[in-house]
Amino acid sequence: MKIIGLCGSARKKSYNRAVLQYIKENHKENIELEILDLTTLPMYNQDLESDLPKEVIEYVEKLKQADGFVIITPEYNYSIPALLKNALDWGSRSREAVFDSKPACLMSASLSIFGGARVQYHLRQVLVCLNVITMNKPEVFISKASEKIDENGNITDAYTKEKVLGAFHTFINGIKKES
Ligand SMILES: Cc1cc2nc3c(=O)[nH]c(=O)nc-3n(C[C@H](O)[C@H](O)[C@H](O)COP(=O)(O)O)c2cc1C
16 A cells, blocks of 8 residues: 655645654554655646646656555645645646545644644645545644654654554554455
8 A cells, every 4th residue: 555645844844744754654554655745846837737847747646656645734824835735736637536536634733722723624625626535533733833843853742643643543544444
């Protein structure tokens, strides 16, 4: 099974990418989790579709191979960062329906006490359009991220570690049951 990880932050010391990396390094499932770099994608422009940039072709190919997605993102102004929305828009334009009927697990980390709750509900709405099947529960909202993840991207909070790995394992088990 191949799971693709998408992160909505381009920041070098991103808390959200740190969480994705933690899952990649610590999960106990017999699966491959590959984290894609979304920063190489150009800003979506329909004019580019007649001669797709190689970064887009490679990205879409990765999405095609995916059995599911883990999407971990910050909240920007109560919504989806442009980096992530751009990546979803590019993927949505592939004729091969790279998202269609595939499962996704969503998580968010933010500095606020809400932990990115608002972005996740916006994201769920967009993923309905792509016919991605999002896991409803458990939900993972990492609030006050700077108190739980250090400067080097290490999660220092035991509850957060347990919560993210628990949600990921529930997600993978759910996929296994369906297949
Ligand atoms: C443009 C912008 C908008 C933001 N809007 C929100 C917001 O609506 N809600 C929130 O909880 N945090 C918001 N933040 C703060 C983020 O939670 C914080 O920058 C966080 O560290 C981003 O995640 P990252 O560390 O993965 O980059 C915003 C940050 C930026 C740069």
